[in-house]
Amino acid sequence: MRRRDFIYLTGFGAGAMMLPSLDGFGKNIDAQQALEGVDVRIKKELADAGLTAAKSAGASYADVRIGRYLNQFVITRENRVLNVANTESYGVGIRVIANGCWGFAATNEVTKEGIAKTAKRAVAVAKANAKLGSAPVQLAPQKGYGEVSWKTPIEKNAFEVPIKEKVDLLLGANASAMAGGANFVNSTIFAVNEQKYFASTDGSYIDQDIHRLYPAFTVTKIDSAKNAFETRRSLSSPVGMGYEYLVPLDSEKVTGVTPRYKKRYDMLEDMKFATTQAAEKISAKSVDPGKYDLVLDPSHLWLTIHESVGHPTELDRVLGYEANFAGTSFLTLDKWKSGKFNFGSKEVNIVGDKTQVGSLGAVGYDDEGVGCKKWDIIKEGTLVNYQAIRDQAHIIGLKESQGCCYAQSWQDVQFQRMPNVSLQPGKAQLSVDDMIKNVEKGIYIIGDGSFSIDQQRYNFQFGGQLFYEIKEGKIAGMLNNVAYQANTQEFWNSCAQVCDERDYRLGGSFNDGKGQPSQSSAVSHGSSTTRFNGVNVINTKRKIG
Template sequence: MQRRDFIRLGGVGMASMILPVSGIAVSAEQLLDKPMDVAYKKKLADIALNAAKAKGATYADARIGRYLNQFITTREANVDNIVNRESAGIGIRVIANGTWGFASTSNMTPDSVAKTAEQAVAVAMANSKFQTSPVVLAPVKGVGEVSWQTPIKKNAMEVPIQEKVDMLLTANDAAMSNGANYITSILFLVNEQKYFASTDGSYIDQDVHRLWAPFFATGVGKNGFKQRNGLGNPVGMGFEYLDGKEEDKIKISGANVGYKNSYDLVEDAAAAGKQLQAKLKARSVEPGKYDLVLDPAHLMLTIHESVGHPLELDRVLGYEANYAGTSFATLDKWRSGKFQYGSDVVNLFADKTQEYSLGNVAYDDEGVKTKQWDLVKDGILVNYQAIRDQVHMIDQKESHGCCYSQSWADVQFQRMPNVSLKPNEKDISAEDIIKEVDDGIYIAGRGSFSIDQQRYNFQFGGQLFYEIKDGKIVDQIEDVAYQSNTQEFWNNCVKTAGKSDYRLGGSFFDGKGQPAQVSAVSHGCATTRFNNVNVINTARNV
C-alpha cells in the first residue's frame, strides 16, 4: 500500500486489488448488526484490567473494537469490486517494571481476555531488561462511563449497495460524456466502534464514521494524456455529504474548483471531463517566480507534509525515522522561542474536535479528552504533537490527546491530529485574494508531491492551474509544480481568506510506523497567497 491516499495508484484498477482492510468478509447486512452490549464490554474490560494488575501491572488499558469497512470500486460502466469486512477483538496495553507491553485477541471470552492481559504483562516484563528509563505517563483523570458518536445524519452503511453503485456509475458516465476517456470511481466507508477502559477509571464508548468518494479520470489527446482527480474531500460525516448542496460548491471565475460541507460527485465528474479537454489543449507554464494563490483542497496536502508530519514529537526526536524520515523542526528551534516557521500571518493549530473532520473524536485512544492547541503562533514555532508518555520530554504535564491505533489488534501511538491554518479574521474572499495578484498562478486540488527526509525541501503539483494577470484569472495552464523549503515557503505566506472560505481537506489513509498503520486526518484552511515561489515546468523538468 502506498503512503498517500492511493492517489498514486495510477488512477485506475489497482484500487480494486489493494485495499487497507482486515478482518473477515461479511454481507452488507451484517455491517448493520447491533454492536456488543456496553455492559458486556465493561465486564470484559474489567477482567482485562484486573488480570493485568494481578500480574504486576502498574497501569493498564483495554480497547474493545469492532471495525467495519465497505469499499466499492468501479471503472467506466463496470463494477470492479465490492468489499465488506468486519474485524473485532480486544487490545490490552500495560506498564510493568516501567515498560510497555501489549497483546491482543479476537477471542473475547472472559478466560481468553484474562490470558491476553497476562500475556501483555509478560511482554512488558521481558522488555524491561532493555529499558534504560521507566515510562513516564502524564496524569489523566478518569471520566467514568461516557459515550460519543460522529454527528451523522445518514448512516452510509444503511444506504443500499445499488444506490451507491448507481451513483458511482452515473458519475463515470458524466465524466466520459464530457470528455474523459477513462475513469475509476471509488467509495470508501469506515465505521469504528471503539470502547476504551483504563485503570485511571475511564469507560469510553465511541462510534466513529468516515467517508470518501474519490475518482481518477483520464483524457487522451494526440500528444499524450492528462489526469484530473476528484475534488471531493474525505470527511467525518455520513452519506449526507454526497447530497451536493448548491451553497457548498466552490467556483472561481466560473470554474468548478471544489466543495465545502457537501459534495456533488456527478457534477464534479462532469466538470472533470470538460477540464480534461481543456488540460489537453492548455499551454505549458513558463518556469519562474510567481505569486501563488492556493485553494484549500490543494494547500491541505502541503500543510500535511510540511507542518503536520514535521511537528510530530516522535519524528522530531528521531524515534520515527524509517517511515518518511525525521524532522528539521528540532527541539533547539522550539526552545529558542524565536524560530520563524512562517510569516506573522501564519497561525497553525492542532485540533481533534473540528466538526466534519476525519480526526474528530471526544477522546483519543489513551482516554484523553481531545482539544485544540497552537503549533505555530504569529509565525513562531510554539509546540508539537505529543501523547501521555512524551509530553514530559518537552516539559509539559498534559497529553495533547492525539494517540490512535488503526485497530484493536495494533498498539496505539502518536498520530497526527487535524492540523490547520487559521483563516483571516476579516471577511476576505478567494476572489479578493486573486484581485491583489499581478502575475501569479491559482492552484486547486491535490497532485503529486515530493519531500525530503527531514520534511524540509519539497515539490508539489496540483489538479487545476490557472494563470492570474492583473488581478484576474485569464487562462488554464498545465505542467505546474512549485519548489521551496518549509521555512521559506511559510515565510512567503502573505494573506489568507476569511472564515467563510475556510474548508477541510484530508488524508484518508495516512501511513506511519513500523509495523505500518494508517489513520485519517483533516487539514483546514482558506484560500491563501504565497509570494515569489519558484515554479517549474514538469513537462520540461525545469
C-alpha cells in the same frame, strides 16, 4: 503503507479495485451484519476481565481496547461494477506498564478467558522489555472519565444506505463523463465505521462510534492526434461524516473556475467539470519557469500543510523515534525552547485540533483515553508547540497529553499520530476574487498532485490538479506542467494573505502511513485560500530524446 505514500482510492481502478478480495481489511461479511452492534455492558465486562488480569499479573497501569472495524467498498469503472465488499475486523488490544516498561498483546478471542490470557501476556512482554529498558515510562496524569460515550454527529449512516443507491450514483456519474467525451473513468465510495471501546485502570470506560466517508473518481481523456492524455481526479475530500456528505447544499457552494462546496459534495457536478477540464489540460499552455505569486486553494494546500507542518511537528519525529523509517524533523527542540523560532510570516497561525466537526481526526477521546482538544502549534509565525501523547508530555513540559494517540486497529499498539493540523482563516474580510485582483503575475492552483519532500520535512516540491495563470489581477487561462519548489521556512514566510472563514474548507488523507510495523491513520487539514509571494515554479514536462 510506505511512508510519504498517500493511497488514493481513485487509483484503485487499475490495481487494487480489481482484486477479488480485500485482504488486510478483515473478513468479508454480509451488509446487514455491519449494522449489528455489541452491547456496551458486555464490552465493560470483557474489559474488566482484562484490567483485573493485568493488575493481578503485576501491571501498574493497563488499558484495554475492544475494536470492531467495518469497511465498505463500492468500486466501479465506466459502465460496470468492479467490486462491492463489506469487511469486519474484531478483537482486543491490551497495553500495560509493568516494571516501568510498556508491554502489548492482542487477540481476536473476544471472551473473558481469552482477554485475561492476553493481558497476562502483555505483562510478560513488559517485564521482558524492562530487562533491556533504561528510564521508566512517565505518563502524564489522566483522571478517569467513568462511563461515557461519543459518536460522530452523522445525519445518515452510510452503511444503512442500500448498495444499489451507491452503485446508481457512481454509474450515473461515470455515464456523464463518458457522454462528455472521457475515454476512461473509475469511481468509488469507501465507508468506514470504527466501533471502539476503551477502558483503563485510571477509571475510564469510553464507548465511541466513529464514521468516515470517501467518494472519489478519476477521469482520463485521450487526444490521439496529439498522442497525449490527461487525467483529473475528483475534488472531493475524505470526511468524518455520514452519507449526507453526498447530498450537496447550494447554499454552501463556493464559486470559482470549478465548483466546490464547504461541507458537502456534488459528485455529478464535479464529474462534468472534470471531464471538460481533463480535455482542456491537454491543450493548456506549458508554464514558463520562474517566480510567481501562488494562490493556493484548500483542496491543494491541505497536502502542503500535511507534509511541511503536520509531520515536522510530530514530537516522536523530533525526538528521532521515526528516524529509521519516516525520518526526523528540522524543528528540533532547541528551536521550540528558544520561543522565537521564525517558522512563517505573521499570517501563519496553525492549530492541532481533534474536535473539528466533519474532520477525519475528530473523536471525543483518543486511543489512550484522553479527551480531545485544540491547541496552537504555530502562532503568528512562531513555533510554540508540538503534538504529544501521555508518555511524551513531560519532555516538553506539558501537564497533560494533547490527546493525539491512535492505533489503526485492535491488533496494533497505539502511538502518537497527527491530529487535524490546520491553517486558521484570515481575520480581515477577503474573498478569493479579491485576493486574485491584487496578483500581477501568479498561478492559481486547485487540487493536490504529486509531491516530494526530504526526510527532515524541509526541502520540497508540490504539483497539483488544475493550474490557472493570473495576469494583472485576472485569470488568463489554464496552464500545465506546473510544480513549485521551496523549503518549509522560506515557503511559510512568503505567506502574504489568507482568505477569511467564509472560504474555509477541509482536505485530507484516509491513509497516512507511519511507524514500524507501519500503521495508517486518517487526518484532515483545513485552510482558506492562501497567497504565497515569489515562489519558485518549475516546468515538469518530460522531454523525450
